[in-house]
Amino acid sequence: MKATLAPSSLTSLLPRHNKLSSLRSPPSLRPPSSALMTTKTASRGSVAVTAAATSSSALREGIAEFYNETSGLWEEIWGDHMHHGFYDPDSSVQLSDSGHREAQIRMIEESLRFAGVTEEEEKKIKRVVDVGCGIGGSSRYIASKFGAECIGITLSPVQAKRANDLAASQSLSDKVSFQVADALEQPFEDGKFDLVWSMESGEHMPDKAKFVKELVRVAAPGGRIIIVTWCHRNLSQGEEALQPWEQNLLDRICKTFYLPAWCSTSDYVELLQSLSLQDIKCADWSENVAPFWPAVIRTALTWKGLVSLLRSGMKSIKGALTMPLMIEGYKKGVIKFGIITCQKPL
């Protein structure tokens, strides 16, 4: 069953000082954000978010099916990290497969570093939640690195099973485990996790406010939250929304990858501010991920890649055909690769 993803309504996050609404409340137009992105906190203002009018369960099923179908293919060609690599900007060297894998690991390390997780801080991290865990690459890496317990959640039963099997094969079963659960309704008590990790899963959340609220809820006092996600560019002063051509580009990507809503990095910062998080930082890493999609396309166009794609099914094929749009989005400055981190007060 496919999710219908025509974004036909503007739904907004409530302005600062008010309780944040979810998409279930009637959509209303709000004045736009005029926040500019800086490396510290963004300027304040109310924000507008474009959302797809789709039933949540249809979207969840669509996401689950997409990953059920495509995870095996991805793993075969790229391994167990389902996220962008982090590259030095202007690096024109054509990397080998292992170079890309190293870049994916570097993405994890750079994210932890950006969030302020020093060697000293690492020792305090005992329990981690990986929100949108894929087949568990980040979880296993972090659990090994910190000796921490890591729980991952994904909507895809295929991914969860595979993630558990990989953990077992790496003798990490005592430390990591994976469940099928919804990031918007995390099945955990408040304040359980010293580190809340969301590596490229925010794109799938139809309700960014709810997504962020859940991340904050399950974070322990003093715990850190790390969100690495695809965003659209920040809106300029006086801008109501993205340009129609920009919106159109995102719509075409949304349909294939089950991305119901895009927001900007500043929107995330505003949300975190409204929830009184501390030490909120953000950055634009678009330049650092530029080599990634061309590399993915190159692997798709190899003999092995093409055969595997054809075997995998329509969702995979459509996904592959959509990848040039991602490159276009980045090149034209519509799509940004953002990191937003913060700490929950004690």
Added chain:
Amino acid sequence: MRLIVHNMLTCNIKGVINKFPLRIEAEKVIKKEVDFNPDFLRHMLAKIEWKALVDGARSMGYTELPDHAPDTERVESDESFLKKFHHALLELHLEEGSLVCQETGRKFPVDKGVPNMVLREDEV
């Protein structure tokens, strides 16, 4: 699903007060050996909801755990206890069955060892 995870899972249906623990209905339980790590276990002991662990273990067919965990000082030297704790916490796997919300009776299925905690539209 192992009990170390069960000890963290709650029912998140809207309006439910008695979210934890979830009762286990076991259909298939398997045992998988895990390396014994006393330091890890001592550290975990402070974080575990003991009654939930004992009840969960019983539902999976393991009745060796004491009703109350020993004091932390005694635990240091009580290897027999640590081994039972280790077995219950880490080595019992619920492969097939359900996690049941004590308040609503809603069953969250466990399939191939993976619990599915996704709520329906009307539960949110």
